[in-house]
Amino acid sequence: MGGHPEGHPEGHPEGLPGPALPQAPPITCDEPGSFARSVFQDRHPVLIRRILDAVPYGPERRRDFAALLEESRSGTVAGLPRDAPDRAAWEEWGEGRFGRRWAELPFLWSESYFYRRLLDPAGYLAAGAWHGVDLFAPFKDAELDGPGFAADLAALDELPGLAPADREHALLAAAVWGNQADLGFTMVAEAAAPEASGTLVADESERLWSLLDGGTVVVVTDNSAREILADLALVDDLLASGRAREVDLLVKPRPYYVSDATTQDVLSCLRRMTAAPGEAARTGGRLLAALREGRLTLTAHPFACAPLGYRDMPYDLRERCAAARLTVMKGDLNYRRLVDDRLWPATVPFADVTAYFPGPVATLRTLKSDTVAGLAPETVARLDAGGTAWRTSGTHALIQVTVPG
Numbered sequence: 001m002g003g004h005p006e007g008h009p010e011g012h013p014e015g016l017p018g019p020a021l022p023q024a025p026p027i028t029c030d031e032p033g034s035f036a037r038s039v040f041q042d043r044h045p046v047l048i049r050r051i052l053d054a055v056p057y058g059p060e061r062r063r064d065f066a067a068l069l070e071e072s073r074s075g076t077v078a079g080l081p082r083d084a085p086d087r088a089a090w091e092e093w094g095e096g097r098f099g100r101r102w103a104e105l106p107f108l109w110s111e112s113y114f115y116r117r118l119l120d121p122a123g124y125l126a127a128g129a130w131h132g133v134d135l136f137a138p139f140k141d142a143e144l145d146g147p148g149f150a151a152d153l154a155a156l157d158e159l160p161g162l163a164p165a166d167r168e169h170a171l172l173a174a175a176v177w178g179n180q181a182d183l184g185f186t187m188v189a190e191a192a193a194p195e196a197s198g199t200l201v202a203d204e205s206e207r208l209w210s211l212l213d214g215g216t217v218v219v220v221t222d223n224s225a226r227e228i229l230a231d232l233a234l235v236d237d238l239l240a241s242g243r244a245r246e247v248d249l250l251v252k253p254r255p256y257y258v259s260d261a262t263t264q265d266v267l268s269c270l271r272r273m274t275a276a277p278g279e280a281a282r283t284g285g286r287l288l289a290a291l292r293e294g295r296l297t298l299t300a301h302p303f304a305c306a307p308l309g310y311r312d313m314p315y316d317l318r319e320r321c322a323a324a325r326l327t328v329m330k331g332d333l334n335y336r337r338l339v340d341d342r343l344w345p346a347t348v349p350f351a352d353v354t355a356y357f358p359g360p361v362a363t364l365r366t367l368k369s370d371t372v373a374g375l376a377p378e379t380v381a382r383l384d385a386g387g388t389a390w391r392t393s394g395t396h397a398l399i400q401v402t403v404p405g
């Protein structure tokens with residue numbers, strides 16, 4: 001495993017077979033006024049202030065959070081502590097990147113490393129009183145306790161009354177738009193309200209359904225609380241309808257990108273479901289039974305928190321996706337990893353950019369960062385003419401599918 005060169009890919013990176021791709025530079029934070037730059041310069045200070053407001057870390061840890069913020073906004077990249085359990089992995093994933101300016105590195109790498117580094121002042125990995133304490137738990141808990149989550153639980157009561165096709169349509173839409181409920185994203189006030197479902201800029205949902213014919217489905221999850229609730233409701237329907245024989249839910253092994261779902265977050269959601277009345281409890285009960293029977297599995301692979309694209313998947317994950325009938329990637333970060341977070345022309349065929357993937361793959365994403373591929377020229381022209389930040393505001397979404405040849 002390892003990163004591929006940051007230079008422009010001319011043809012297929014790493015010389016693997018596949019279609020010739022146009023040149024596309026990786027997104028970095030060096031461009032003034034860019035979204036990526038605003039994440040480090042505007043979003044991260046808010047995030048750290050909120051963490052320090054929400055969790056009573058002592059003075060030394062608070063100073064270490066501030067120092068990390070300073071380093072990541074204007075400094076060069078320091079390595080991990082000598083005794084960090086994941087130091088060897090990061091030395092490989094970050095080869096040639098330590099000591100360089102944060103802003104010049106690929107945004108995918110630098111942002112992922114920033115979330116890894118946050119775990120050190122939080123004391124999450126080291127032995128001691130703060131070991132294993134999720135620094136984002138106050139935000140995740142607030143969403144679980146909020147009116148939006150309660151409304152989503154209650155909305156499940158509508159599902160049994162719907163015809164199967166309508167139910168599938170509603171569940172898929174909920175899984176797509178549930179991705180607006182990203183707590184990192186809502187750190188900035190102008191972010192779109194999670195309730196507002198907007199426009200699909202690409203919709204290959206018919207192809208997605210046509211692939212779901214009873215095999216194993218891998219779901220690469222994104223956010224906890226409202227998004228994972230929608231994902232779990234969809235998974236329940238896939239299992240109950242026979243569209244999936246087994247579902248493997250990939251979660252994060254540690255707190256990541258604020259609200260990304262860990263095993264603990266999935267269990268918290270299931271607990272809320274089973275404690276609620278009506279269909280929420282029945283759905284939660286079926287999912288618990290599926291876990292017990294092994295039809296639903298949870299996997300927390302270290303690569304879930306790697307700063308690399310899926311092109312660099314380790315062998316075991318590659319094999320798993322190759323054997324699955326379909327891999328479903330949820331959310332913006334997984335999309336960035338799928339298309340290598342480059343400034344592709346938006347009309348470059350999605351199938352070409354993802355041709356390396358070892359099996360059929362679908363992506364359900366609201367657009368919250370600059371990279372995008374596979375859009376029709378007239379769609380791009382219309383969106384650009386609209387004068388809105390359609391790539392980054394979370395008001396637009398897509399469902400795209402690739403079945404490698």
Ligand SMILES: O=P(O)(O)OC[C@@]1(O)O[C@H](CO)[C@@H](O)[C@@H]1O
Pocket residue numbers: 039179182184185222223257330331332333334336368369
């Ligand atoms: O993967 P998710 O939860 O949909 O989005 C992750 C995200 O909030 O993080 C990045 C900026 O911080 C963007 O790619 C995106 O908006």
